[in-house]
Amino acid sequence: MKFKFLSHTADVKFQAFGKNAEEAFENSALALKEAICGKMKIKSNVKKTIKAEGRDFESLLYNFLEKIIYLADAENFLIAEVKEIKIKKFELKAVITGDKASNCKFTNKVKAVTYNEMFAVKKGNKWIIQCVLDV
Amino acid sequence: MYKEKLKKIGEDEYELPKEGKMLVPGRIFISGKMIAEEDALKQVANVAHLPGILKYSIGLADMHVGYGFPIGGVAAFDLDKGVISPGGVGYDINCSxxxxxxxxKKEDAIKKQKEIVNGLYEKIPSGVGRGSRFNITRQELNKLLEGGAKYIVEKGMGTKEDYLHTEEEGQMKKADASKVSERAVKRGIGQLGTLGAGNHFLEVQYVDEIFDEKIAKELGIKKNQITIMIHCGSRGLGHQVASDYIQLMEKKYGFKNLPDRELINAPIKSELGKDYYSAMCAAANFAFANKQLITHWIREEMKKLFPSVKIDVVYDVCHNIAKFEEHIVNGKKKIVCVHRKGATRCFGKGRKEIPESYRKIGQPVIIPGSMGTASYLLIGTKKAEEMTFGSTVHGAGRVSSRSYALKNLSGEEVKKELNKKGIEVQAGSWSSLAEEAPEVxxxxxxxxxxxDELGISKRVARLKPLAVVKG
Structure with a gap:
């Protein structure tokens, strides 16, 4: 399983999984995409490189996901896939593809990433991420 | 279990006793019939840890779990020892x-119910995909961030009464556009005059019942009259302001001593605390301007359908905000910083913050219901100033999650049910209808x-929907 949504009274809570931090971060981005526009299929017309940094894995995740929300609101770009992702210490670089948001009929209901109940940890040989999005 | 710790101290009033590092107790105003969420109670307790908190950490009848502060949470802070917290205001600054x-009259609207809902849906964009109809330069946006609703009225889109009948007269005076980041501006500039998604909506309603004839008359409200309600906020600009300052405060102060990372804060009198407040005010002004623009478009659209229609603002209330207000604490008047997150100010008569035309009756309070159910117009009271730092609920309050709604309800069914009740609806997507179904x-x-029974605000009129527009 790449990610799953959990019950939360008012907001959207998800868990994402991966065999390493990169994969778990990638799957978090896909969970965010689904929270933004549901299961809508997004074309991979445009390529973008995003960089994020943090003081720990949680703040790195916060900043990474926030950049994806920012792209939807400010740059008319909706993510489809993560093509490459590298995490070194608390710095992340990713190449993502997607489409012009105005080509897709949706309204972004995701307002922000929150630290509420957030964790990004290695358990055994798996990475688990949990995050609540404000909607 | 926090629920077991609650001590009943009056009808619909409970205390969450002080324990551990709590500086004050919690105070919950909730009906015995409602179940206070365990996690929301924990958040009330967490807020009581924050430096300079006064009297108690408050949870109101519609409270549910938020991030950091609960939704339906109120806390006031001492100006010298206290803090200001972006999590205590929320990401959607001045959601209002x-x-x-x-x-x-009701019968006029029923004759054109479909035209009204379709016309308003076409005219008022919801956001991404259907972007703003209002183009503004970067320079003008700065003026708007400092001018709020007044700026839009000065551009010829509205009347002076519109902003006079708005909290803060539609303009937080301490706003400073230079404290708003470029990223926040870029997120917001294309979203001016858009509703947004989630629980935001536009509704055409009729006055179903009057509870207080005298006050209703003062507010110009009559049975069967058509009213229109706009619920939206500061869009991406406000969300980014919150996010930016959460990061800046974390960098400066760390979060080691906090019971929850979302409770990050800065002393009210620190540079960062002041900067956040100035940026928050600018975001609040964006929300005031947003609703002013939407009001203007509603007038244009309704004029097409009803050439002699006249539309006036009754009032406009903030739900997510921090404000400096005078309250009585330990028998002494003092200025405090009140955080209202998913809560409405509800001052009693005489307060200088109330528009002159309403000052002798008290502040109008608007409480939207969930989609398809009633909304209420109430009036603020002196008692609220004594009990809740002049605050009351902001809505029905969610009880079920969006994921529950999506699994168990279909948007098509929700629409059918609303139609059966005589309500027309237009929404950006089926899922947004399911997620906001009345049963959640x-x-x-x-x-x-x-x-009303607690006396923290008194019912004036009940409004029922005829047409709902959702993002």
């Missing part, structure tokens, strides 16, 4: 509600009964 009254919210009638 404006109520318009018209000279139309508390019973608004019960929430309003509690605040």
């Amino acid at each position: 509600v404006r109520l318009l009254k018209t000279n139309l 919210y508390n019973d608004i009638d019960e929430v309003v009964r509690v605040v």
